[in-house]
Amino acid sequence: MQVYVSRSDSAIDRPARWLAGFTATEAQPGEAVTVSVEVPARALQHWSVSAGSWSTEPGEFTVLAGRSAGDLPLSATVVVD
Numbered sequence: 121m122q123v124y125v126s127r128s129d130s131a132i133d134r135p136a137r138w139l140a141g142f143t144a145t146e147a148q149p150g151e152a153v154t155v156s157v158e159v160p161a162r163a164l165q166h167w168s169v170s171a172g173s174w175s176t177e178p179g180e181f182t183v184l185a186g187r188s189a190g191d192l193p194l195s196a197t198v199v200v201d
Contacts, residue, residue: 121145123157124184124192125164132166132177137184140164159183164200176200 126137140163147153161176168175178200186192 121155121157121185122188122192123159124189125159126182126184127177127179128182129179130177134166137189138163139189140183157185164198 121143122139123141124137125140127134140159141157143155143157145153145155162174164181165174165176167173181198181200183196183198184192185194
């Protein structure tokens with residue numbers, strides 16, 4: 121399972137989506153499995169040249185999950201204050 125984050129209205133120059141976490145799992149055909157993927161707060165941060173440190177841009181981020189970057193059927197919105 122791979123988890124990506126995206127931000128369409130970012131003031132920061134970012135990729136369309138970036139890998140935020142992943143885990144490996146195995147399942148038999150037709151079998152459902154539950155997995156947990158931790159997304160660290162650092163995955164939502166960017167380097168601020170003016171501050172000289174990592175910063176978090178407030179607002180909405182979209183979290184996407186699936187088998188690969190081309191197959192992300194799950195999504196949720198996270199709001200950062």
